[in-house]
Amino acid sequence: MKIGVVVFPGSNCDHDCQHIFKDVLGQYVEMIWHKETLLAGLDAIVLPGGFSYGDYLRTGAIARFSPVMGAVKEFAKKGGLVLGICNGFQILLEAGLLPGAMLRNRSLHFICKDVSVKVENAATSFTSAYESGQVLKIPIAHADGNYYTDPVTLASMQANAQIVLRYCTPDGKVTPEANPNGSLDNIAGIVNAAGNVLGMMPHPERCAEAVLGNDEGKLIFLSMLEGLKGNKKQLKMVGAG
Amino acid sequence: MKAKIHVTLKQGILDPQGKAIEHALDSLGFKNAGNVRVGKYMEVDVNETDKAKADAAVKAMCEKLLANTIVEEYRYELAG
Numbered sequence: 157m158k159i160g161v162v163v164f165p166g167s168n169c170d171h172d173c174q175h176i177f178k179d180v181l182g183q184y185v186e187m188i189w190h191k192e193t194l195l196a197g198l199d200a201i202v203l204p205g206g207f208s209y210g211d212y213l214r215t216g217a218i219a220r221f222s223p224v225m226g227a228v229k230e231f232a233k234k235g236g237l238v239l240g241i242c243n244g245f246q247i248l249l250e251a252g253l254l255p256g257a258m259l260r261n262r263s264l265h266f267i268c269k270d271v272s273v274k275v276e277n278a279a280t281s282f283t284s285a286y287e288s289g290q291v292l293k294i295p296i297a298h299a300d301g302n303y304y305t306d307p308v309t310l311a312s313m314q315a316n317a318q319i320v321l322r323y324c325t326p327d328g329k330v331t332p333e334a335n336p337n338g339s340l341d342n343i344a345g346i347v348n349a350a351g352n353v354l355g356m357m358p359h360p361e362r363c364a365e366a367v368l369g370n371d372e373g374k375l376i377f378l379s380m381l382e383g384l385k386g387n388k389k390q391l392k393m394v395g396a397g
Numbered sequence: 398m399k400a401k402i403h404v405t406l407k408q409g410i411l412d413p414q415g416k417a418i419e420h421a422l423d424s425l426g427f428k429n430a431g432n433v434r435v436g437k438y439m440e441v442d443v444n445e446t447d448k449a450k451a452d453a454a455v456k457a458m459c460e461k462l463l464a465n466t467i468v469e470e471y472r473y474e475l476a477g
Contacts, residue, residue: 263413304410305467
């Protein structure tokens with residue numbers, strides 16, 4: 157599969173994302189500078205973590221207007237898989253590719269630690285390799301992970317199973333104590349209504365190799381590859397390959 | 398013309414910075430300070446002579462970039 161990793165000025169998790177897809181999972185990876193306006197032949201796009209534009213004005217607020225985002229929006233509109241991690245999630249929110257907004261962590265601290273998240277929806281293209289309700293240990297590192305949306309949108313997202321990951325205790329209980337940043341409904345990751353764009357605050361690329369002592373995050377990437385292979389088979393069958 | 402723009406969190410959105418500052422003021426003895434909200438102040442020189450055009454431009458800047466209208470509101474004044 158051909159994976160595109162977008163690099164904004166200030167992105168700093170782009171190489172980790174490249175490493176997982178290329179060195180760990182053996183895929184073809186293209187690093188895409190934010191000024192590119194054409195994205196051809198890619199199967200999935202990753203918006204990595206970091207501090208694009210220094211988080212100036214608001215995190216992700218300026219990156220959402222980078223030239224590449226037009227092509228990313230088109231790709232998403234056509235159903236292409238887009239994964240936004242941390243700053244990538246923030247950019248997807250500012251760009252309107254996902255509903256809601258990020259606020260400063262309630263504690264005002266930059267929180268950098270392992271947390272537990274529960275896979276609430278294991279039917280998405282990003283979580284199919286997990287069991288429904290599976291709890292994983294995964295690191296977070298952010299100051300603006302306090303997800304917010306209005307009550308109407310929240311209800312719609314809940315009804316539509318768009319809440320994919322929630323902060324929980326190590327034994328899977330979704331409690332206020334398990335919420336590191338004040339995020340509404342303990343939301344750690346969401347998907348759009350069409351299911352092809354996912355944003356998550358935790359960093360799966362930091363726990364996708366056994367040598368790091370935790371490879372539970374690898375299943376996010378494996379789910380994506382599984383889904384893409386499935387799609388290619390379907391396309392071949394209808395003669396569109 | 399010069400636009401003076403204030404961007405603040407909407408009422409009802411938790412403002413932990415405001416709360417932290419409120420507590421600090423209280424600790425310093427300012428018992429009469431409450432409901433502190435923190436926002437952003439920006440100045441933009443708008444190269445328009447027509448006030449209506451300048452106003453429309455600043456409004457568009459706020460709507461599109463300067464404020465995230467999901468959680469923030471804005472107000473501005475134009476002078477000169």
